[in-house]
Amino acid sequence: MIIDIEPIACIDFTMGDWAHEPLRLLSAINSGIDGILRNVKVISPDRMFQTGYDNFPANGGGYDLTKMYMSSGLSLGIPYEFAMPLRPIPDILLKKVYSFKKPEDAIRAGISMHKTGYPRIVKLRSAGFESMLSSGNALSNEDNLVVKLEGNQSIIDAAEKSLDEIAKKSGGVAKDKSSDVPKFIDPTSISPSSWLIGICACDSLELSTIINDLSKIARQANKQFQYCVSDLDPNASILVPMLQGPPSEETLGKIGSYLVDRRLPLRGNSSWNPVLGDSRAPVRIELVRGIKRYLDSQMILNPHTMGVY
Amino acid sequence: MVQSEIAKRSLMSAVTPERISDEKIERLVTSHDLAPMPKVAALALKMMPDVVIHPKEAEEVSEVVRIANGWNMPVTPRGGASWGFGGAVPNKGGALLDMTSMDRIIGLDVERGIVRVQPGVVWLRLDEWLNRRGYFVPYYPSSAPGATIGGWISTGGVGVGGYKYGAARDNVRNLQIVLPSGQIINTAHNLDSKHPSQFDLTSLFVGSEGSLGIVTSIDLQVYPKPDVFFPTTYSFPNMDHVYAAMSKISESRLRPYHVAFVDGNYFRFLRAMGREAPEVGGILNIIFEGPKEKVEEELKFFDQLMTSIGGKRESDEIAQHEWKERSYELRSKKLGTGAVIGEALVSVDKAGIVANETIKLVRKMKMNVSVMGYLIDRNTVAFLPFYLTDERRWIKAISSLSFVKKFLDVANKHGGRGVGLGLFMANNIYKMRDRNTVELLRYIKESIDPEGRINGGKTVMFQTRYGIRVGPRLFRFGMNALAFIKRLYPRDKYDRPVPGGFPGGEH
Numbered sequence: 001m002i003i004d005i006e007p008i009a010c011i012d013f014t015m016g017d018w019a020h021e022p023l024r025l026l027s028a029i030n031s032g033i034d035g036i037l038r039n040v041k042v043i044s045p046d047r048m049f050q051t052g053y054d055n056f057p058a059n060g061g062g063y064d065l066t067k068m069y070m071s072s073g074l075s076l077g078i079p080y081e082f083a084m085p086l087r088p089i090p091d092i093l094l095k096k097v098y099s100f101k102k103p104e105d106a107i108r109a110g111i112s113m114h115k116t117g118y119p120r121i122v123k124l125r126s127a128g129f130e131s132m133l134s135s136g137n138a139l140s141n142e143d144n145l146v147v148k149l150e151g152n153q154s155i156i157d158a159a160e161k162s163l164d165e166i167a168k169k170s171g172g173v174a175k176d177k178s179s180d181v182p183k184f185i186d187p188t189s190i191s192p193s194s195w196l197i198g199i200c201a202c203d204s205l206e207l208s209t210i211i212n213d214l215s216k217i218a219r220q221a222n223k224q225f226q227y228c229v230s231d232l233d234p235n236a237s238i239l240v241p242m243l244q245g246p247p248s249e250e251t252l253g254k255i256g257s258y259l260v261d262r263r264l265p266l267r268g269n270s271s272w273n274p275v276l277g278d279s280r281a282p283v284r285i286e287l288v289r290g291i292k293r294y295l296d297s298q299m300i301l302n303p304h305t306m307g308v309y
Numbered sequence: 310m311v312q313s314e315i316a317k318r319s320l321m322s323a324v325t326p327e328r329i330s331d332e333k334i335e336r337l338v339t340s341h342d343l344a345p346m347p348k349v350a351a352l353a354l355k356m357m358p359d360v361v362i363h364p365k366e367a368e369e370v371s372e373v374v375r376i377a378n379g380w381n382m383p384v385t386p387r388g389g390a391s392w393g394f395g396g397a398v399p400n401k402g403g404a405l406l407d408m409t410s411m412d413r414i415i416g417l418d419v420e421r422g423i424v425r426v427q428p429g430v431v432w433l434r435l436d437e438w439l440n441r442r443g444y445f446v447p448y449y450p451s452s453a454p455g456a457t458i459g460g461w462i463s464t465g466g467v468g469v470g471g472y473k474y475g476a477a478r479d480n481v482r483n484l485q486i487v488l489p490s491g492q493i494i495n496t497a498h499n500l501d502s503k504h505p506s507q508f509d510l511t512s513l514f515v516g517s518e519g520s521l522g523i524v525t526s527i528d529l530q531v532y533p534k535p536d537v538f539f540p541t542t543y544s545f546p547n548m549d550h551v552y553a554a555m556s557k558i559s560e561s562r563l564r565p566y567h568v569a570f571v572d573g574n575y576f577r578f579l580r581a582m583g584r585e586a587p588e589v590g591g592i593l594n595i596i597f598e599g600p601k602e603k604v605e606e607e608l609k610f611f612d613q614l615m616t617s618i619g620g621k622r623e624s625d626e627i628a629q630h631e632w633k634e635r636s637y638e639l640r641s642k643k644l645g646t647g648a649v650i651g652e653a654l655v656s657v658d659k660a661g662i663v664a665n666e667t668i669k670l671v672r673k674m675k676m677n678v679s680v681m682g683y684l685i686d687r688n689t690v691a692f693l694p695f696y697l698t699d700e701r702r703w704i705k706a707i708s709s710l711s712f713v714k715k716f717l718d719v720a721n722k723h724g725g726r727g728v729g730l731g732l733f734m735a736n737n738i739y740k741m742r743d744r745n746t747v748e749l750l751r752y753i754k755e756s757i758d759p760e761g762r763i764n765g766g767k768t769v770m771f772q773t774r775y776g777i778r779v780g781p782r783l784f785r786f787g788m789n790a791l792a793f794i795k796r797l798y799p800r801d802k803y804d805r806p807v808p809g810g811f812p813g814g815e816h
Contacts, residue, residue: 049746053726060516060654061465061729062741062768063750064478067512071498071505085686088562115422115533117599151563151603152610158602201504205420235421235482235530236501283494288508290756294749 037066037084044077044295052083072288075302076295090150096160097175098167099142104208106143109170110232111204113147116166118159120148124229126211132194132226132242145172145232194226195243197255204237206262213258214241221251313402316380317360320404323376328363328410335361339405344393344649344710347703354395354732355402355774358385363410367485367493367525370406374523375491377404377762384763386519388428388460391452393650393713394731396518397460400766401774406523408459414438415526423482424531428459428524433636445534447474447566447598454636459524464729465516467654469635471685473566473598474532478515485526486514489758493525500528513753518731520768521757535598538566539608540632543620547590548572548680552661554593554618559657559687561614563607567596569635569683578679578697581803587627593620594631650695651713652728653720660690666719667694674712674792675800691728692720697803705798711791714784735771736781 039052051065069076100106103124110122123146145167149159164174202210211227218225224244229237247255292299321329330336340357350356359382364370377384383403390397399405411427414435418424422444426435432453436446450456450468461468462484466477474480483497496514498507505511514521545551551570558568570593576586595611597604612622623631655663664680671678671694680694694716698706710733717727717737726741727734738747751769758765766772771779779787 047745047749049749050743053741054743060467060476060726061518061731062516062738063521063753064465064512064516065749067502067505067509071507071509085688088560090562111420117532117535118603152606154606155603158600158606162600201499201501201506203421203499203501231504233503235423236499236503238504283488283492284496284508284510287494287510287757291749291753294752294756 037070037082039081039083040066040069040079041081042069042077042079045300046295046297049077049295068288068291072292073302076288076292077301091152092150092156094149094156094177096147096149096163096177098145098147098163098172099175100145100167100170100172101142102171103143103211105170105172106145107204107208107229107232109167109172110145110147110229111234112166112170113145113163114233116159116162118149118155118162120150121230122147122232124227124232126226126228128224129226129228129242132191132244144175193245195246197241197243197247197252200239200241200259202237202239204232204234207232207237207239210239210262211241214255217251217254217258218243221248221254223247223251312380313359313382316377316382316404319376319380320360320362320373320382323372324362324364324369328365328369329360330363331360336405339387339390339407340398342390342392342395342397344395344698346395346398347707349703349707353773354398354400356398356400357402358399358405359402361405361407363407365410367487370411370487370523370525371491371493373404373406374487374489374763378489378491378760381760382762383765384523386459386463386523386764388457388463389431389452389455391450391456391460392464392729392731394729395733396464396729396731396764396767398732400732400772401776403762408523409457411459411525412457417442417444417531419444422531422533423528425526425528426458427526428457428462430458432456432458432461439531440534443534444531446529446531448477448480451636458527458529462515462527463517463519463524467685467691467728469569469683470567472568472683472687473564476685478512480530481511481515481527482530483528484511484514484524486510486522487525488522489760489763494522503530516729518729518764518768520754520764522763535600537601537604538596538598539604540594540596540628541608541611541625542623542628542631543593543595543615544587544589544623545591545593545618545620548664549661550619551591551593552664554615554620555660555684555690556657557614557618558595558611559684561610563610564687565595565607565611566598567594567683569594569596569681571681572679574677574679575681587623592623592631594628594635596632648695649698649710649713650693651716653692653717653725654685654728655690655692655720655723655725656688657684657690659723659725660692663692663720663723663725666722667692667716670712670715670719674709674715674795675798676709676712676795677801678712692725696801704794708791708795708798711788711795714788715792730768732767732771735767735769736779736784738769739781 039050039054041050042048051069098109100109106124110124113119114122125144125146127142147163149156167174207229215225226242228240230240231238317331336357339361346356362373364373374384383399383401384406385399385403386406386408387397388408409429412429413427414430415425415427424439432449435458436449439445448468448470450461462477462481482502483495483500486494486496488494496510497505498509502509502511545554555568555570570591572591573589579586597607667680676696678694678696680692682690682692685691696709696712698709717734720726721740727737730738754769771784773779
């Protein structure tokens with residue numbers, strides 16, 4: 001529920017609403033919304049608190065708990081209000097699609113496009129990704145870069161010219177463009193036969209290797225593998241890998257081992273995270289455990305994310 | 310031999326001799342920041358450190374912290390000290406870590422656009438270094454020629470370029486920290502805080518003002534150098550027009566790189582110094598960067614917008630000059646012996662109201678204040694009023710400090726808040742956050758630093774040299790008393806007269 005759209009959006013997930021929308025909320029968090037959040041109001045078992053500032057959520061001095069909270073797998077409390085900056089709707093909001101034969105070409109082009117400063121966001125979707133969504137239609141039978149552009153007509157024209165050139169250099173072809181702008185992956189729209197196997201924050205330079213490796217594991221298990229990369233940027237990207245049909249325990253085990261070996265943290269509330277966390281950053285985790293004990297002395301809220309079972 | 314002396318000797322025997330000193334001159338230089346304090350402040354605060362250390366590596370910082378822990382010695386990290394709230398100044402003496410000695414640019418990851426630096430690197434130097442490699446750092450403090458990266462990040466980092474690229478908090482990808490225990494940690498998992506996971510502590514430490522640990526290396530997101538960089542300057546008959554123009558810019562669909570304003574008093578100060586300065590109510594500098602076609606389009610749009618509000622576009626030479634002067638806004642402090650800056654964040658729609666109430670406050674306190682500032686995002690203005698001070702007249706100088714507190718009260722009244730806390734503004738935390746959250750923040754400080762050795766007695770509380778906590782009521786009483794004393798003085802005057810005087814003034 002949007003309770004204030006000018007100039008800050010405060011999305012109020014009161015318990016009633018939130019209880020009906022947990023997947024949508026988690027999806028928003030996992031899709032990178034945490035990067036723009038300015039404040040979260042939280043109820044934890046022992047007290048309520050705010051991660052940032054209430055008055056109006058701008059940056060500044062003082063302890064800011066937003067990223068720590070958002071990366072805690074909701075183990076530090078339940079959010080009931082988010083504040084994030086909004087921007088006026090641009091004159092033109094355009095989705096432009098480029099098709100590539102190989103994911104590595106698409107990734108390279110996507111990173112170069114990002115560096116021009118034109119795209120609002122760059123996403124990558126595998127050839128059959130749309131078929132994993134209940135309402136989806138395949139964009140093409142190739143890997144697709146989906147670039148979101150905004151501005152007035154002159155800026156859009158200049159952006160298209162620049163991005164078309166980059167795509168061409170990497171063997172890409174400009175396909176559709178439309179004002180139907182892509183949204184974040186919403187788990188409620190995933191087809192019942194599709195399995196989301198984890199949302200990982202990845203080093204963009206290792207992305208094509210990770211995609212190929214996961215694809216190989218899926219092939220060995222005779223499963224169709226599809227993926228989406230939301231927010232492809234030069235530094236880090238979020239990979240959303242999916243399998244057609246339920247994976248076996250063995251396949252899940254292989255994927256889990258692969259993620260641990262690659263040190264890829266799963267976003268959101270995953271039981272794999274404590275394994276990664278405990279083994280890789282004991283001091284940091286211990287520090288947050290102290291905060292957890294203060295907010296939730298009985299350790300009743302998502303204790304497994306803290307390595308407490 | 311007293312304990313502090315033994316602690317000092319322990320440190321001097323552990324640290325390479327050329328990187329540690331207890332010379333009085335060095336301790337004196339590091340006993341103040343941008344806002345010089347009168348000697349009488351020493352009654353409550355031991356601002357002079359016992360020893361000054363110039364570390365080179367994180368391991369050395371860790372060793373100093375461990376030794377200081379053994380002797381219960383306070384440790385204060387210090388960057389360029391270009392802030393005025395006492396965050397980089399000891400309040401209980403002890404060891405001062407001069408982080409400007411950790412000034413290596415460790416490397417640039419060209420493919421990822423990430424640069425790794427030590428905290429003592431100065432912003433301007435980093436930008437020049439990046440420019441030679443085809444990159445630039447688009448966000449930095451206006452004090453970029455002297456401010457260190459670690460120092461600015463520790464204050465939360467709002468400044469130039471934030472309107473388009475966000476603040477430091479949005480661009481720091483990882484920090485290496487020496488905790489009060491001496492342990493060294495990375496704040497982000499996989500060294501990436503853009504997509505935080507695994508209990509990311511980056512935003513906790515950015516803005517913590519050196520009170521949770523000592524930053525020893527920083528990974529920053531940097532960007533390819535833009536094709537075009539183009540500053541413009543618009544003059545307005547009064548500041549109401551300037552605030553209206555900023556409001557229009559924040560509502561617009563295009564986003565320039567940086568939007569900054571300066572009031573007419575700033576130019577009065579400059580004229581008093583014999584410099585050429587325009588006689589205008591205020592100016593607005595709008596800076597554009599990016600691909601050529603995009604910049605041209607943005608320029609056309611904002612030119613029309615500013616003209617429609619009554620702005621006059623000044624020449625490109627003036628705009629270039631104003632842009633170059635962005636880091637030297639305190640040139641006029643030579644009229645006194647120093648300058649004190651207040652800093653508050655105010656919503657754009659309240660900027661005019663806060664400005665008018667600040668003017669009333671200025672008149673009441675018989676001061677001359679110039680106001681400058683900039684947009685830090687679409688709904689927020691950073692307001693920076695400054696006045697000239699002369700600590701040789703210490704009663705007047707110390708009583709003038711109450712202006713900063715009173716100004717923050719005005720900002721708070723209209724939903725704004727101070728940018729930072731440091732030592733002197735630590736009690737403002739109650740106006741910035743709810744009581745539950747303040748208690749949580751104090752708990753975090755105590756759990757990380759139980760003895761309060763690392764920049765203790767600041768940020769989440771104000772403590773004197775004797776460890777006595779000054780609460781908000783006592784602080785408010787003290788500040789009100791100082792403001793009363795200030796009002797007993799005649800209006801501020803300077804050694805050199807201000808041509809034309811100040812509005813409502815005596816000069």
